[in-house]
Amino acid sequence: MNILYHLTSPAPPIPGTDAVFQEIEDLRRRFGGECLQLFPLRRPSRIFPKKLYGLHQYHALRRREPAVDLHHLYYATLYPFPWLRALRKPLIYSAVTGVGTQLERGRADWLKMVHTIISCNPRDETALRALRPARYRIIRPGIAVERFSPVPIPLRDELVLLVGSAPWIYRQFQTKGIDLLLDVAGSLPLRLVFLWRGLLRDELQRHIARRGLSRRVEIINEATDVNRVLARVHATVVLAETDKLVKAYPHSLMESLAAGKPALVSGCIPMADYVKEVQCGEVVPRLTPDDLRAAIRELMDHYGERQIKALARGRADFALAPMLEAYGKVYAEAGA
Secondary structure, eight states, X not given: OOEEEEEOSOOOSSTTOOHHHHHHHXXXXXXXXXXXXXXXXXXOOXXXXXXXXXXXXXXXXXXXXXXXXXXXXXXXXXXXXXXXXXXXXXXXXXXXXXXXXXXXXXXXXXXXXXXXXXXXXXXXXXXXXXXXXXXXXXXXXXXXXXXXXXXXXXXXXXXXXXXXXXXXXXXXXXXXXXXXXXXXXTTSSEEEXXXXXXXSHHHHHHHHHHTTOGGGEEEEOSOOOHXXXXXXXXXXXXXXXXXXXXXXXXXXXXXXXXTTOOEEEETTSTHHHHHHHHTSEEEESSSSHHHHHHHHHHHHHTHHHHHHXXXXXXXXXXXXXXHHHHHHHHHHHHHO
16 A cells, blocks of 8 residues: 655754654554655745645645555644645544544535545544544553653652653743743752753753753753663653643653653643553643643652553553554555
């Protein structure tokens, strides 16, 4: 089966540091296929209109379509890109953060072009039923959990947090809680380890220096063995102002749980429901100093219990094989 994967975000400067690209590579290793980059710029941009994505590839897409069995598009939410009208083969649409709210105003006719909508967000079930697409699936994402070895470390005087989901643009220092984490670190026994993507490192260093935290913050701005990093931290944190800023199930949190390290996550991120249910970490209700401090203190007070739950569930719940099996069924249905 010849699958064409449609990319709608630029590749990170440091390969292997973006969750969507990682997931697509996992699928390609299992099912084959090629990629087509539909984002027209080399760097992320908030102001570039979504309706212009892919227009520079329109003719290339038409040339390649006869040899394609099906298309698989990844984008944050559901959006009627104009170039979708050029497709004649079945389209699988993965909504990375969730289906979004734009379609709740009755503008969903274009979904007739989509064979199957994929969401990893159980919160989307009600919205998807209301949209009445031809087909949809809720597929929990998976990772190669065998790459991560649980190395429990006791919590003594200081909590060491790995910070995932680095900003793509300057504004995300605020909307992804980076500045808030740095502010709170000044009043708590906290050390931070940032996994960076090669963008905005100088800006991060300025934010750190301005708060006098250089000795308590580490920046990893290169390709690295995440398993080795996880072996020396207590937990991983991903924060966001809204559910549209990060993947519904961030890879950094799944990797953390696979290594037996609890998760600290904003309540707006759908994975927070899992963390709360399993009790393998703490949920930050809102991006406020008080809420973040309270969640960090709660994690420290109950660290042993949260660590045990992470060790018990992380590897089993986020194995790669079930995700690949579920996608295989979707591809088979679309290609039949």
